[in-house]
């Protein structure tokens with residue numbers, strides 16, 4: 001039997017938000033120049049996550065980043081609905097429209113604060129490009145897209161965690177290691193999807209991860 005049909009697809013957020021992003025405001029260098037609105041090939045599209053992306057390989061893409069687990073369509077749709085209702089999740093994808101397949105993704109999460117005059121901080125999460133499409137500026141494209149989106153939505157700053165080897169990648173996009181303020185610390189509560197378990201210091205770092213994935 002085929003996959004369940006989703007009668008009417010929903011977008012996680014308003015796609016029009018991506019059309020007005022001014023890529024000239026980013027320090028990232030694109031050669032040739034591309035943007036979220038004009039991604040350089042007629043078969044490339046940058047857009048918000050949609051409900052039907054469950055069937056377009058969205059979770060398979062994420063599995064190139066970290067462990068995803070066995071997520072059912074119902075689980076996916078429930079989580080999508082929670083994110084959409086909150087209004088604070090901007091999961092953004094790149095689609096190869098020739099194959100109707102997700103080939104890249106990055107997430108902006110809005111963290112609402114009391115500090116900074118009830119300001120909002122952006123968090124860059126879960127950046128990934130399908131390994132057969134890497135080295136073609138798509139990583140830069142998706143990260144710059146959500147970074148400009150955070151600015152447009154009024155964030156006072158945007159932060160990320162990454163492996164050391166990706167520091168040059170993010171530096172080229174304008175992210176800075178701030179002296180005295182560039183550490184990441186974690187407690188992992190349970191062994192499970194992407195988790196290594198707080199009870200064992202031996203596994204609290206990159207223990208269970210395949211070489212090229214993040215212990216997100």
Ligand SMILES: CC(=O)SCCNC(=O)CCNC(=O)[C@H](O)C(C)(C)COP(=O)(O)OP(=O)(O)OC[C@H]1O[C@@H](n2cnc3c(N)ncnc32)[C@H](O)[C@@H]1OP(=O)(O)O
Pocket residue numbers: 064065124125126127128129130133134135136137138139140141160161162163165166168169172212213214
């Ligand atoms: C906040 C987070 O989510 S961190 C997690 C990041 N994601 C991962 O590690 C998942 C696996 N990796 C990937 O999906 C991809 O390699 C990405 C997203 C990191 C980069 O995607 P790509 O499409 O290959 O990047 P893109 O082609 O835009 O490269 C941009 C620049 O970064 C450099 N770069 C890309 N990947 C890497 C890397 N792994 N290490 C060092 N430099 C890199 C490129 O050489 C390029 O440099 P240039 O502009 O001087 O030519």
